[in-house]
Amino acid sequence: METNSIVIITASVYFLTMIGTGVYAVKKNKKTSDYLVAGRNLGWVMTAVTMVAVQIGVGIVLSSATNGYNGGVWPGVYYALGCGGGLLVAGMVTTKKLKAQDGYVPMDFFSQRYGDSRGIRFWAWLSNVPSLLGIFIAQMLACGGILAGFGLPFGWGVILSAGVVLIYCTIGGMWGVVLTDVIQTTIIMIGIPIYFVAILISFINHGGSVAGAYFTPFIPQGMFTRFVYLVLPFLLSISVSYDAYARIQAAKNTKDAAKGCIVGGIIVIIVGLMCSSIGAFAKLLFPGVTDGIFTIAAVGTLPPVLAGIVIAAILSAAIYVQRKLCHPFPGLLFCPGLLQQSPAPGSGEP
Numbered sequence: 001m002e003t004n005s006i007v008i009i010t011a012s013v014y015f016l017t018m019i020g021t022g023v024y025a026v027k028k029n030k031k032t033s034d035y036l037v038a039g040r041n042l043g044w045v046m047t048a049v050t051m052v053a054v055q056i057g058v059g060i061v062l063s064s065a066t067n068g069y070n071g072g073v074w075p076g077v078y079y080a081l082g083c084g085g086g087l088l089v090a091g092m093v094t095t096k097k098l099k100a101q102d103g104y105v106p107m108d109f110f111s112q113r114y115g116d117s118r119g120i121r122f123w124a125w126l127s128n129v130p131s132l133l134g135i136f137i138a139q140m141l142a143c144g145g146i147l148a149g150f151g152l153p154f155g156w157g158v159i160l161s162a163g164v165v166l167i168y169c170t171i172g173g174m175w176g177v178v179l180t181d182v183i184q185t186t187i188i189m190i191g192i193p194i195y196f197v198a199i200l201i202s203f204i205n206h207g208g209s210v211a212g213a214y215f216t217p218f219i220p221q222g223m224f225t226r227f228v229y230l231v232l233p234f235l236l237s238i239s240v241s242y243d244a245y246a247r248i249q250a251a252k253n254t255k256d257a258a259k260g261c262i263v264g265g266i267i268v269i270i271v272g273l274m275c276s277s278i279g280a281f282a283k284l285l286f287p288g289v290t291d292g293i294f295t296i297a298a299v300g301t302l303p304p305v306l307a308g309i310v311i312a313a314i315l316s317a318a319i320y321v322q323r324k325l326c327h328p329f330p331g332l333l334f335c336p337g338l339l340q341q342s343p344a345p346g347s348g349e350p
Helices: 003-028 032-040 044-055 058-071 078-099 107-114 118-148 154-205 210-214 224-240 242-250 254-285 293-301 304-326 328-333 336-341
Strands: none
Touching: 003 154, 003 304, 044 078, 044 154, 044 242, 044 254, 058 078, 058 254, 058 293, 078 224, 078 242, 078 254, 118 154, 154 210, 154 254, 154 293, 154 304, 210 254, 224 242, 242 254, 254 293, 293 304
């Protein structure tokens, strides 16, 4: 069977699994808190898993590899360092105060502090949704582009990925997100290390120097501005982002939330370093590539089945960003009192 066919089959199985997980998650939505914050029932391991999944998107997987290919290992890891570092900041600084609120969305912080106002909530929704939709559309296009490289028409790839996300996000709520986080993180934690080891072996066999790849300036000359641009905004903002806030609220207690953030941040940085290293190693193996080095190197280095797993990891990362952008939309508009009075979708309550 051709590599393209294997990849398409792998992606199809992945999509069907996501939908099935969303359907299964409906059974866990007994009340609104189940739908929005998974019943506040996540231990530190599950919190870490979902924190990892929310950060490892196309930016870390594909961009780290591309930046590693063009600039070397350390410039390639800057973005992952900002995202992972942001989770470390959350675990060590902001989690305790945020978790104490038992809120649903970041606007609850301001509501408790300054008084609730539906007008303010509506403004928050109106000011957030356009930016979230822009990122959502970009990720849909990324999925379409990835699948188009393996024979699926671009338009159908976009429609397929968007449809899958909308289905299981809408019916599954936060429990659907958490359960699919487990699947996504598992795929990434299997696929990326396998890919890293395979390309490292090929790199060494082609005369590459591992020491030469890593013993380079952390901030090469002329790249300090890029370092600040890719690290500082995420380092400071992720700890108070919607994604982190919702997952902090989903944890059982403050200790689990903080530990999950810290462990998740460490894993994000490690995965980012692997992806950046993949790009740096691919420079020797696939010279002259201008775009899509992560996918090109995967197909050129790995056996078809393993390449399919790695491509599924990329799709998983891209689709996750779509998913995490869909979940905030309902909660940003309404006040906590109205949310608590309303039944969770699929709960069976009148």
